[in-house]
Amino acid sequence: MATIKFGTSGWRAIIADEFTFHNVRVVSQAIADYIKKTENPAGGVVIGYDSRFMSENFAHTTAEILCGNGIPVFICDRATPTPTIAFEILRRKAAGGINFTASHNPPEYNGLKFSPAWGGPALPETTRQIERRANELMQHPEFQIKSVEDATAEGLLTRIDPREDYFAAVLDKIDVDAIQNANLKIVVDPLYGAGRGYLSTLLERAGCEITVVHDFRDPLFGGAQPEPSPETLKEMLNIMRDRSYHLGLAVDGDADRYGIVDNGGTFINPNAFLAMALDHLITTRGWKKGAARSVATSQLVDKVAQQHGIELHETPVGFKWIGDLISKDAITIGGEESAGLTIRHHVPEKDGILACLLAAEMVAVSGKTLSQQLKDLYAKTGTVLNERVNLHLTPQRMASVREKLKTPPTRFGELTVEKVVTIDGTKFIFDDSRWMLIRLSGTEPVVRLYVEASNTTDLEHLKQIGMAYIEEE
Structure with a gap:
């Protein structure tokens, strides 16, 4: 049973x-x-x-x-x-x-x-x-x-x-005038899900010219997972290569996660967007509450928080922890690398629709593409690169990895582990720019490997040693 x-x-x-x-x-x-x-x-x-x-x-x-x-x-x-x-x-x-x-x-x-x-x-x-x-x-x-x-x-x-009451609440939290004055052209992809008629309507009310794809119900989600990733947003990416569009905005099956494509077809990493959004909110709203991220999320958020002198909260994976901080008005923004975020005075739950509108506001207010804004941020913080690898294992291999992690190694080849964080999964911190997290999924037979470094060489090295550790007998 x-x-x-x-x-x-x-x-x-x-x-x-x-x-x-x-x-x-x-x-x-x-x-x-x-x-x-x-x-x-x-x-x-x-x-x-x-x-x-x-x-x-x-x-x-x-x-x-x-x-x-x-x-x-x-x-x-x-x-x-x-x-x-x-x-x-x-x-x-x-x-x-x-x-x-x-x-x-x-x-x-x-x-x-x-x-x-x-x-x-x-x-x-x-x-x-x-x-x-x-x-x-x-x-x-x-x-x-x-x-x-x-x-x-x-x-x-x-x-x-509940649409109209929700619409009013979201628009009240966004600089609608700035978006209207920017005359943005946006591609919208609700991925056949619950976000149909929500994100597109809000963008139209904010004065955007929109093109919508996958705007019908399909319980099979086009034969893929309803996750707004580069793999599932290929049609949007193709359209976005026509540089007349400012943004491509997508939400997942229940619209609590977001996917953002910049002018020219560049997919914006959710880790980077969370840090950019934090910087934008502090600058435009003057909010000086803390920021929250999950243990699997980029420490680029930490760098932005440090620059602005605000507290950083590290939480286990699962938005309930961030939602709890939002409900207590303890943070300006909270988010996860899996493309979920919310902001102060909003719901204590991930909101992909709000995140997409915030992206439109950021482009409208700055007059710059998101890629340009990220380049500006890196000029202040240094480059931060990250990647997540999903490894599908048998139940026996999952059990083996779980057992190995009970005694975390102190070295991986030439790399010495300076600190181990175990609030959710096992996170190995090597220095102030390099870390690796191994976490067993709570919803799928998957081991997730997260790596972060300041350059592609170090990032690839971390990925290889992490995969080798997970897959070794």
Whole structure:
């Protein structure tokens, strides 16, 4: 019998294998029990979903469980971005939210993500309680169910369209006048997902001339993962080689991650963009709160924070940690190398839509391409290069790597390890410019290798020694 296990961003599994209607009912009942015990159930729960196969059906199944438990439900009337759901939780002062999405995972996956009343991804102390109750229910299923029809008739279930309130909140955080005055031409790619009609509409309202690709639902995401990477954005990259476009902007399947292509077709590394955005926000807003990045994210962010004299927070992987700092108004910006960020006074959740609009603002305000802005930043900080390698291993090899890392080496050839950081994975710091992180994924059978250095030679060397360590018997 399968067990329910929450990873870095909710419970994810393969559809029709472990992600079944029965198991969705189990997890939904566990969440209902948690809400009745720890939150104000009368506040209701916002339910949303992305464009994956059967997502809306799973959402209605959860609605039946919550309503069966007497908890009001506000269910989105179409595929809705993750950050929009987070915003709606806060706007309504709801007891929480449930979102059906597997984010950037392959099409065969789906997922269930719970956000408590504070709007961010549930912290481990919350998911552990839900996990424990769900696995009890797996052994002894016991559900309280009310049909969608009955719940609607009784006023327990309400269908909502949260777009306009979210649009107003996002535009309030962006320099719309600057964007309008810049007459930007932008290519938009929502990657067949929940961001359709969101990013394009906001850019049009900000006065941009846009060209949209992949603007229809495809649960197979064109046969690839809905991750805004150079591999999945080939059509955008081809269009962007026509230098008449200022930017190409994309979001992933649930629109919480971003992909940015500069004038001429250069893909902007999310690590670099996070540091550039921090520098821009401090300069234009005057915000002097701290900055947060995950342990896997570039220390270019640290260099910018140091230049401006602000505190740097290093967190485990998983946006819940950054969201917690945002909810406490402790930081100006927080982000991860996997292209997730949010800013002060916004939702405590990744927002790829906001990130894309921030990129448009940065080009509009500076009058420079993002590549030019990065060159200017490197002139102050020094060059910082990084790379992530995903290694697909068998369960046996995964277990072997996990065991080896229990006793981290102190040297890799001629390189001496100066410091080991183990807040999430194992990070080997060699000096002030070179580091390597080995981390086992919490959602896929993958070992991730992260490397960073100041030049391509050192970067390639770190990558080779890291891969050799992972793959050796």
